[in-house]
Amino acid sequence: MHTIVVTGGHHNSALVVAQELVRRGHKVVWIGHKQSSRGDAHDSAEYLEVTSAQIPFYNLNAGKLILNLSELIRFPVGLSQALSLLRQIKPHAVLSFGGYLGGTVAIAGKLLGIPIYLHEQTVTAGRANKLIARLAQVVYLTYPDSAKHLSAKHIEVVGLPLRSSxxxxxxxxxxxxxxxxxxxxxxxxxxxxxxxxxxxxxxxxxxxxxxxxxxxxxxxxxxxxxxxxxxxxxxxxxxxxxxxxxxxxxxxxxxxxxxxxxxxxxxxxxxxxxxxxxxxxxxxxxxxxxxxxxxxxxxxxxxxxxxxxxxxxxxxxxxxxxxxxxxxxLKGTKLPLPIDATNILVNHLLKQLG
Missing domain, CATH: 3.40.50.2000 (Glycogen Phosphorylase B;)
Structure with a gap:
């Protein structure tokens, strides 16, 4: 059994993958946002759905690496918190689904020698994902064209993990x-x-x-x-x-x-x-x-x-x-997109972990 930290900004596909890992007998721990935005008193959809799936959830107050004083102050605090959480959890891998929170956890994981894996959902790549890709063992892509935006050791095109419904x-x-x-x-x-x-x-x-x-x-x-x-x-x-x-x-x-x-x-x-x-x-x-x-x-x-x-x-x-x-x-048609990304990604990830 492997312990895997799942984190990042796109929780829908991340949760699908997390649930499949749990179904196969692995332990998943989630690091995410308890609130959707700063100043919002309500629990985020991410927090509600992850905890409803009975996956352990840790809130992380991460900051963005941008030229903004308040964000720059938050970043080292968030990084310190991520390091502390990963030392406590002792995961075999970090699977990030992008965003600045996923970037913070990925940097912490790299500093601790934990293998990093990334799934990129979009046709381009944000600043955080460009950084995470450099740290990752494997980058899983939704679209082949995304590869030109990333510097990665190993790329696998899998599609987007879809919610079962x-x-x-x-x-x-x-x-x-x-x-x-x-x-x-x-x-x-x-x-x-x-x-x-x-x-x-x-x-x-x-x-x-x-x-x-x-x-x-x-x-x-x-x-x-x-x-x-x-x-x-x-x-x-x-x-x-x-x-x-x-x-x-x-x-x-x-x-x-x-x-x-x-x-x-x-x-x-x-x-x-x-x-x-x-x-x-x-x-x-x-x-x-x-x-x-x-x-x-x-x-x-x-x-x-x-x-x-x-x-x-x-x-x-x-x-x-x-x-x-x-x-x-207009007479549009369904796009010929992969619908089995969850199994492809999980199979490849578990093979990597041995």
Whole structure:
């Protein structure tokens, strides 16, 4: 039996891999964020789902290696904490899924002589993953093109580990009213800009769609609370609007299979899942990500005629309506993406560990 620390910024695919390792009899310990963002009093989706899976969870207050005084102060504190945790856990390997927290744990692991492994989810690579790749024994990629962004000893292209409900769920009736279903998601933390758009135009949008709206559960914006309050004002249309704070791993598949249109951010996981399912979408990339990562994710679906990209600056009701009309003219198809990345990655990792 091996003890493996799983860590990093993309918890959805990381959790799938962690659960498979546990299923095969190995011990997994998770190092992550208990809160989604600083100042948010609510527990993160990452913390809730990992602890629900009965995987030991350690919170790490990591800092980013950027030219920001408060972050630079946090970094050595986070590194010291990571070193202490790894000395306590004594893992055989660290499996990182990227991000600055994953970078901190990877550096600590390297200093302690622990083998590092990395999975890169996106078509490009962030600053942290470029660093982790230099430290890693093996870098597992979702897309072959990512290799040109990384300096790594050993690269394996495996695809993206998919949440099981994506592959096993069936379509179900979410609403009694006969309208197409619009699924609105801004990533696991929600997206305040997208939420505001829905709030401002909810009555108009409900004329054409039933709406499932994942708002996130940020305690500062309180968008979920506002969505619930708005639902209570909709009278006969209240049953056509379903606000959710967060849609968990066990449910996401059935919602995606039961939806006709997705509106939201274009993170690595959702874009891969939309491509696998062939679901049409209007994508609003978060442009503050490193190297326009979300825009590049979105372009994969756009080139397959599965999506239209709507910049955040143009997120208005007329522009959205126009995008819906244009999407009806497109005939996209499912992307031929690997769906067995979990087993491929775990098999290779365990072979490496011996």
């Amino acid at each position: 994506i592959l096993t769920s069936k379509s179900k009736t979410l609403f009694s009213r006969k309208r197409p279903t619009l699924l609105v998601m801004g990533g696991k933390q929600g997206a305040h800009v997208l939420n505001q758009f829905i709030f401002a135009h909810l009555s108009d949008l409900l004329t054409y769609f039933n709406i499932v709206h994942q708002t996130g559960t940020n305690s500062k914006t309180q968008d979920y609370e506002r969505a619930c309050a708005l639902q209570n004002t909709l009278a006969s249309l209240a049953d056509c609007y379903l606000p959710r704070g967060y849609i968990g791993e066990s449910e996401i598949g059935s919602y995606l299979h039961s939806t006709q249109l997705y509106l939201g951010r274009s993170g690595a996981h959702i874009c891969y899942e939309l491509g696998v399912l062939g679901l049409t979408s209007i994508l609003v990339p978060l442009m503050s990500t490193h190297d326009a990562e979300q825009l590049k994710n979105a372009r994969i679906l756009e080139s397959a005629r599965l999506a239209l990209i709507l910049p955040q600056s143009r997120l208005t009701l007329p522009q959205f309506t126009s995008a819906v009309t244009q999407l009806k003219q």
